[in-house]
Amino acid sequence: MATDLQSRVWFGICIYLVASTALIYVALLPINMGPASWAGPDWLLLLALVVVIRRPKYAPVLAIALVFLLADFIFQRPPALWTVLVVWLTELLRKRAPGFRSMPFSVEWTTVAGMILAVFAVNRLFLAILIMPLPPLGLVVMQAVATALAYPIVSVLSRLVMGLRRTSVGELDARGQRL
């Protein structure tokens, strides 16, 4: 049974890694080039948050750190700064993940949205303190708000595509393991 559980967790981690790589790849497609006047949500961050809240074991901290470090390097961001903030955010949520099961979705959404806005603000604060070139404020605010608003969408999508249901208190899987 133990090896079975292990292999399921490994499978979950693999799915998370593949989905993250796919998101990076889609972002890189040279389809709409040129300066945009709007910024969509940060899908990579949302995926990490949803997986951490639904199935913390599928997104171990090392996997999250590697995915975001790769993204930092590829998207020309200051390396590791955004990664540290995301690791910190996911660790906070990981601790609270069991608590979310007994709460309505709206509470979960509000908490996550607040944290997303906070992490964007802290990121900008760090950039400002260390006198680094700041991206345009309007776009950053737009992206932060869009990310917070898109959380339910990713939540639904993760359920449809990756089969991550919202679990209730003490729910067990088919083999009687804790989820």
Place this chain on the structure above:
Amino acid sequence: MARDRNTDDFFGPIRKLLVGVIVVALLAIFLVWRIDSPRVERFRVMIVDRFVPSFEWALAPVTGVANLVADFQSYSQLAAQNSDLRRELQQMKAWKEAALQLEQENAKLLGLNNVRLDPKLTYVTGVVLTDSGSPFRQSVLLNVGARDGIVDGWPAMDGIGLVGRISGVGQKTSRVILLADTSSRIPVLIQPSGQRAILAGDNTLNPPIEFLENPEEVRPGDRVVTSGDGEVFPPDLQVGQVALGNDRRLRVRLSADIERLEFLRVLRAQPIEEVTDPGGLLTPENLEVMANGN
């Protein structure tokens, strides 16, 4: 199941340690980048060089299909486009005639003067692999790199105008920072008034002109070319035309279509000035003399 819970508790402290180690390692990477950014940037180029070409097989068809869909959508305006094109073609014919005459005249004059055109402006053509992947940075990745002889700082053009400059060369790929990027600064010359200025990207389609001495001498429609000031960038590359932005600032409407880049020419320019260090503080040269004199 009881074991499961126990293992969670058992791994608690070790997990905390692991998280701590990861956070410290990440902060270390960030600090190293802040202190010695050229080295880490070279590492970044290496990672991109490894990661992106492994996707090349997938990038091309998906991009192709997306462009196909976009083209298909434009079929709906086919009739309108057709008449527009006809009118444009009519105008172009007149221009072609003028261009041919000028070319002949030019050839004659060059022959009279025994001028040999500068052979150093040959080019390497690259295909755009990816864009920057973020709305805050304006750059594209080309499929030519150090193995094709690309060197940092060379200008990249599409068929008509300047697009940007090479910044970051990997073995198989190189990055072009577009003129629209917030970190792009290009010395330009505005014709016919002959004024020098800096074209400073600000993440919009039409970058503004900065450090212009006499804005009143510049009119919308004036030609903008690179000036070659500082000798890091070759002179006389076409950039675009002056336009007056909605915010009453003078901006440049780029000749290059930076929203639809597919093939880019990287010009083999020989920069006389090499940029090796971040650069020191700029002070007036006679400051020291004055201090000594007093």
